[in-house]
Amino acid sequence: MRKLAAYTIPFVGLKIGSHGFEYEIGKELFEHFEYEDFNNANLHVDLVLDKKATMMELFFETSGTVNVNCDLTNEPFDMPISGSLRLVVNFGDEFNDENEELLILPHGEYEINIAQYVYEIIVLAVPHKRIHPGIEDGTLKSDVLDKLEELSPKGTNEDNDNEENIDPRWNKLKNLLNDK
Incomplete structure (x- = not known):
């Protein structure tokens, strides 16, 4: 003390x-x-x-x-x-x-x-x-940031294309949210 x-x-x-x-x-x-x-x-x-x-x-x-x-x-x-x-x-x-x-x-x-x-x-x-x-501001250069960028999910446009290939049962569940 x-x-x-x-x-x-x-x-x-x-x-x-x-x-x-x-x-x-x-x-x-x-x-x-x-x-x-x-x-x-x-x-x-x-x-x-x-x-x-x-x-x-x-x-x-x-x-x-x-x-x-x-x-x-x-x-x-x-x-x-x-x-x-x-x-x-x-x-x-x-x-x-x-x-x-x-x-x-x-x-x-x-x-x-x-x-x-x-x-x-x-x-x-x-x-x-x-x-x-x-x-x-994007000025930090770090190995950790490079690795995070490398492992991050790519291509948000591909995600939109994949929505068309979704199992139709999931689309029926989405309709439950819209039918209020």
Whole structure:
């Protein structure tokens, strides 16, 4: 847990009002959480802590790039991401983080560790499907892409010709859909 000390904010000494914090995030944070989908990370997190008399509001904004492998070709590339989160911190009898936008800390707490929230913002900002930008614009040259092109089905015109040679029983089934 000592590695995450940089993400601990002692709020008890802060005056009421807004306070800004900045973090540069690398691969170390993800290694701590044993998240291995990123080859590398270069992210910037801006945090505004708005301290009030009985509660706090935390506003997270993150942007930067993560190096991930393409889902189609397994080629590594830098994917730009950005994300945000608003977290309300209240005080109560016991710790409760069941709600994703509300954190309840026990009375008497004097610091908050934000590493988990930074980690979640970044991981959730990455799209489920990671496609290398070179695939979309056609500039990526890869053995995997060449093999996919070679093995892809050819000739959509042939498919239309084959429809005429379909077993007539299937055509009767198609009529069921049209007879409404």
